[in-house]
Amino acid sequence: MSMKERNLNASAIVPAAGRGERLGPGAPKALRTLGGVPMLVHAVRALCRARSIGRVVVVAPPEEVADVRAMLDADRGVEGADVRVVPGGADRQESVRLGLDAVADDSEIVLVHDAARPLVPIGVIESVVAAVAAGADAVVPVLPVTDTVKRVGPADADGAEPVLDTPDRSVLRAVQTPQGFRRAVLEKAHREAGPGAPITDDAGLVELAGGRVVAVRGHEHAFKVTRPLDLVFAEALLAHRSVADGF
Ligand SMILES: Nc1ccn([C@@H]2O[C@H](COP(=O)(O)OP(=O)(O)OP(=O)(O)O)[C@@H](O)[C@H]2O)c(=O)n1
Numbered sequence: 001m002s003m004k005e006r007n008l009n010a011s012a013i014v015p016a017a018g019r020g021e022r023l024g025p026g027a028p029k030a031l032r033t034l035g036g037v038p039m040l041v042h043a044v045r046a047l048c049r050a051r052s053i054g055r056v057v058v059v060a061p062p063e064e065v066a067d068v069r070a071m072l073d074a075d076r077g078v079e080g081a082d083v084r085v086v087p088g089g090a091d092r093q094e095s096v097r098l099g100l101d102a103v104a105d106d107s108e109i110v111l112v113h114d115a116a117r118p119l120v121p122i123g124v125i126e127s128v129v130a131a132v133a134a135g136a137d138a139v140v141p142v143l144p145v146t147d148t149v150k151r152v153g154p155a156d157a158d159g160a161e162p163v164l165d166t167p168d169r170s171v172l173r174a175v176q177t178p179q180g181f182r183r184a185v186l187e188k189a190h191r192e193a194g195p196g197a198p199i200t201d202d203a204g205l206v207e208l209a210g211g212r213v214v215a216v217r218g219h220e221h222a223f224k225v226t227r228p229l230d231l232v233f234a235e236a237l238l239a240h241r242s243v244a245d246g247f
Pocket residue numbers: 014015016017018019020021022023029030059088089090091092093095096114115116117224225226
């Protein structure tokens with residue numbers, strides 16, 4: 001492991017075991033490449049560069065664990081932290097829970113970061129860790145919602161959905177990762193939720209358990225690669241981003 005001057009010993013879990021159904025046919029999403037490098041490797045490189053991260057736990061598709069291990073062993077960009085690889089589960093929640101078991105014993109702060117957000121700036125990682133280190137139980141990076149959002153009811157026979165109302169956009173935020181937690185808070189949230197909670201992020205599990213979650217500023221570059229057009233945007237961003245952007 002190459003030396004970086006570490007200021008904390010946080011662990012980061014990287015759920016990477018999804019198929020990427022919305023991206024379409026191909027390799028599991030985390031193994032699809034950007035600039036010739038798997039998305040997962042981009043995400044792990046970013047976490048390894050963060051001064052606060054001592055261990056990264058990659059949660060891989062079970063049948064890909066050996067290949068992912070070999071891929072990360074061969075990458076010089078992931079030398080700044082102790083990188084572990086464990087098999088994932090049936091949904092994101094289960095994958096994160098499996099990753100929690102491999103977090104470093106002495107990590108009091110745990111981040112959860114989607115492999116599907118490969119271009120996250122280091123500054124976002126460090127500001128989430130800093131907010132937890134300053135006392136927050138759970139922290140999410142967010143951006144203001146830019147579209148007008150409508151709440152709709154069930155579609156009618158023609159497939160049209162009746163609009164019910166228009167929430168006040170000024171209090172809505174789109175949530176990204178990494179999300180940061182005091183380790184005990186995240187473990188309790190997963191334990192109490194049990195499997196299959198109808199929740200799409202870890203902060204949601206903390207909310208369900210009655211915990212307090214705070215939001216810090218996210219970054220446009222931390223967007224999630226979900227659909228084919230996102231892959232086009234990610235390739236373009238990778239080709240154009242510069243050291244001046246904080247990478
Ligand atoms: N069983 C699962 C499902 C998802 N994930 C991870 O959770 C992150 C965010 O999920 P999402 O973008 O929804 O990925 P997929 O579930 O792969 O996408 P889709 O819903 O389109 O299949 C991804 O890094 C994905 O690999 C995981 O680790 N284990």
